[in-house]
Amino acid sequence: MSNVLVVAEISHKALKNATFTAVTFAREAAQRTGGQVHGLAIGQGVADAAREFATYVPTVHLAESDQLAQPTAEAYAQAIVAAAKAANASVVVMAATFQGKDIMPRAAALLGAGMASDVSGFAGPDGFLIRRAIQAGNVIATVDIKTATKVVTTRPTEFAPAAKLAAAGNVAPLAVTLTELKTRYVSFEEVKSTRPELTDARVVVSGGRGLKEGANYAKIIEPLADKLGAAVGASRAIVDAGWVPNDMQVGQTGKVVAPDLYIAVGISGAIQHVAGMKGSKTIVAINKDAEAPIFQIADYGLVADLFKVVPELTSKL
Amino acid sequence: MKILCTTKRVTDYERKVKISPDGSSLVTEGMNFVANPFDEIAIEEALRLVKAHGGEVVVVSMGAKEAEQQIRQGLAMGADRGILVTSEALDSDAVARTLVKLIEKEKPDIVLMGKQATDDDANQAGQLLAGYLGWPQATFASKHEGLDSAEEKAGKPGVAFAGGKAQVVREVDGGMETLEVTLPAVITTDLRLNQPRFPSLPGIMKAKKKPMETIAIATLGIDVAAKVKMVKYTEPPARKAGVKVDSVDTLISKLKTEAKVI
Numbered sequence: 068m069s070n071v072l073v074v075a076e077i078s079h080k081a082l083k084n085a086t087f088t089a090v091t092f093a094r095e096a097a098q099r100t101g102g103q104v105h106g107l108a109i110g111q112g113v114a115d116a117a118r119e120f121a122t123y124v125p126t127v128h129l130a131e132s133d134q135l136a137q138p139t140a141e142a143y144a145q146a147i148v149a150a151a152k153a154a155n156a157s158v159v160v161m162a163a164t165f166q167g168k169d170i171m172p173r174a175a176a177l178l179g180a181g182m183a184s185d186v187s188g189f190a191g192p193d194g195f196l197i198r199r200a201i202q203a204g205n206v207i208a209t210v211d212i213k214t215a216t217k218v219v220t221t222r223p224t225e226f227a228p229a230a231k232l233a234a235a236g237n238v239a240p241l242a243v244t245l246t247e248l249k250t251r252y253v254s255f256e257e258v259k260s261t262r263p264e265l266t267d268a269r270v271v272v273s274g275g276r277g278l279k280e281g282a283n284y285a286k287i288i289e290p291l292a293d294k295l296g297a298a299v300g301a302s303r304a305i306v307d308a309g310w311v312p313n314d315m316q317v318g319q320t321g322k323v324v325a326p327d328l329y330i331a332v333g334i335s336g337a338i339q340h341v342a343g344m345k346g347s348k349t350i351v352a353i354n355k356d357a358e359a360p361i362f363q364i365a366d367y368g369l370v371a372d373l374f375k376v377v378p379e380l381t382s383k384l
Numbered sequence: 385m386k387i388l389c390t391t392k393r394v395t396d397y398e399r400k401v402k403i404s405p406d407g408s409s410l411v412t413e414g415m416n417f418v419a420n421p422f423d424e425i426a427i428e429e430a431l432r433l434v435k436a437h438g439g440e441v442v443v444v445s446m447g448a449k450e451a452e453q454q455i456r457q458g459l460a461m462g463a464d465r466g467i468l469v470t471s472e473a474l475d476s477d478a479v480a481r482t483l484v485k486l487i488e489k490e491k492p493d494i495v496l497m498g499k500q501a502t503d504d505d506a507n508q509a510g511q512l513l514a515g516y517l518g519w520p521q522a523t524f525a526s527k528h529e530g531l532d533s534a535e536e537k538a539g540k541p542g543v544a545f546a547g548g549k550a551q552v553v554r555e556v557d558g559g560m561e562t563l564e565v566t567l568p569a570v571i572t573t574d575l576r577l578n579q580p581r582f583p584s585l586p587g588i589m590k591a592k593k594k595p596m597e598t599i600a601i602a603t604l605g606i607d608v609a610a611k612v613k614m615v616k617y618t619e620p621p622a623r624k625a626g627v628k629v630d631s632v633d634t635l636i637s638k639l640k641t642e643a644k645v646i
Contacts, residue, residue: 078558139563140511141520165557169523172476172508176515181477181611184506196615201504205400206410208504209615249520249569253551253562256528270645295646307576309530313555320422320500320575328645338398345623349643351635366626367638379632384646 069100072156073124074107074147074171076164077116084267085162087228090123092188092221093160094229099195105154107241109146111136117238123229125236128153130243137252138166142245144173149243151178151216163220175218182218183210185323187225203319203342223266224325224346258312265315268298270328273317273344275302277333277354277373281310287373288332291381300324300344302334318343333373336361353377385439385545387430388492390483390509391458392420393451397502407616419454421580422498424461425573428580429525430496431462432541440464442490446471446482452596459591460583466594471601475610476504480512485604487517492568494550499524499572510572520565522552524574528560531579542577 073093076083090104097104106124108117110131117129130146147170151159159174161167163185175182183197190196190209197219201208212219265271272295274288284305292299300317301310317324319339325346332353334340341364344350352365353373362368369376395401396416404411430441443458445451446469455466469482487495500507514521527542529535544551551564555574565571583591601608629635639646 139520140514140523144515165524165555168507169511169521172511173515173521175477175508176480176512181475182508182512183612184508190615200620202395202401202410203397203502203505204620206403207618207620209618211613211615212611213609213613214611246518249566250522251564253564255556255559255561257559303575307531309532312559313526313576314558319502319505328639328643338400345620349639349645350623350626351639362626362628364623364626366624366643367635368626368628369630369632369635370628376632380635383632383636 069102070105070154070156071097071100071102071158071160072105072107072151072154074109074159074161074167075116075120076162076166077108077110077113080110080113080116082116082119083164084228085164085223086120087123088223088226089160089162089221090229091226092219095189096158096160099189099193100157102157105156107147107150109135109143114238121236121238122231125232126154127236127238128241129238130241132243132245134245134248138170139248139250139252140170140173141248141250143170144177145245146241146243147174148177150241153241157216159216159218161220162223164223167220171218171220178216178218179214180216180218181212181214183212184220185222186219187222203338204345205338222323224323258314262292263296263298265298265300265317265322265324268326270295270297271300271324271326272297272330272332273300273302273334274305274332275334276304278305281308284310287377291330291377294381294384302340331361331365332377334361335359336364385434385437385494386442386490386492387433387439387494387496388442388444388487388490389423389427389430389458389463390497391423391427391443391445391454392498392501393417393445393447393454394420394501394503397421403617403619407618410617417450419457420498420501422500422573424580425575425577426496426498427458427461427463428578429541429543429573432539432578433494433543433545435539436541437545442467442492444469444483444486446474446479446601455596456591457583459594460587461581462587464594466596468596468598469601469604470598471608474608475612476506476508477512477611478606478608479509480516481606482601482604483513484516485606494567495570497570497572499574510570514570517570519569521570522550522554522563522565523572524555525552525571526555526560526574526576527553531576536579543571
């Protein structure tokens, strides 16, 4: 059968926005396979999230148990396999979030499926050739998944969030028999923020090593971000230095963002950083080094001392 | 403790690779090749673990015979043995299934691999391997202590091992989580797990004499046909050239009236 199963990302018992971008891909995939879109919600006490998910996909399979309370790949991959079977799915999709990247390849192995990671979309008006970025986004590869069952993780910035269905679908419980787990979820140290999420925000302000010391992040970047209602990001260098938490890293191996406006402050523009933000609609670079590679990608470049111009920018906005 | 590490021969990630005129391949002629930096982090972690707990580190690579250079680099860092599986280019799934065959023979306690390779950015092989083996996995391993911490300078492993289990701190969305996995397990490494050592000159000399096994992939009896086939390569859409602005006022004006983003 040729149905498409899309796996929701649920955090704190609510759907994460990345889920809706995966639904967009899933709907197009279903058109190409001639099948239906099914959803999968995994967790414990996530019935509300499943019901919300059912306003986006006509059938949601809900896999709940104590062993699924925390997202471990070992348990979640098994739930995905069970759901793919229940949904008669030949395509299994999830957003390429940290969770999606962790669990989907394991599910692919269990399904005997070829997998395309972090894809940007389909190539061509029909068929199932898929485009994905490789070489830190400097090359677009068109790939053909040769197996009957295909697993795909989708790059959230490449797809508009899906609109709700005209009529809500239904939620069906899915019984999953799990093996005894060899993974134990010990703890989660969450970094809480009142700012918009980096991957969802319309505006992102990012800081780099040009800030000279950690204390300057709060002094220079945050007021500008607050003025713009922006999310805050960082280059690898300052995350490595411990100035900001790891999940603020924008880049090839951190988060890929594509806001309407990306302001890079004191960031040189290494290939790996650029890979994470070159999809932004408008890029502004502020750096005192006129030769910094970031200026090659910036729409507007301001060669100046950031300690002078960023506060000026903040006050004049 | 026996730890099996992978090292992938990749084109220098600081250089942009060119696409052949017909889009059928990437031009690697004249390119510099290096070890995938994430795999170097994995080898470094393995060396720290066996220093702390005793044991052996085996470094594996697959592909062109030139990949032996990357294995030797791992041996120069301090690993004990190398295994080179010669083959054509393999997709992530074939890599995982090849590793399964090697693991059947080597029986490591831990497989430590880079989370992704900087050339294809697939981020699949470790997870596929764990799935095929039925082993627990801990991906994107990192640690709380920074790379300039005393622990890092002392060469302490980030992965904690005790009583047949490993505790791994992982970088995830929204923070860091800690998982405990019962060995044997697959662990993939992220950027901030450690700072890999540079091979010393004595290390490089010793590496030349360390055992290196070469296996032709055909002898392993696996189907190497790609599950994910590369069809063609193209350049991403080019951005319009940008401009330099000379003042904050000009910048604000352009963002408002030209770019219309504020």
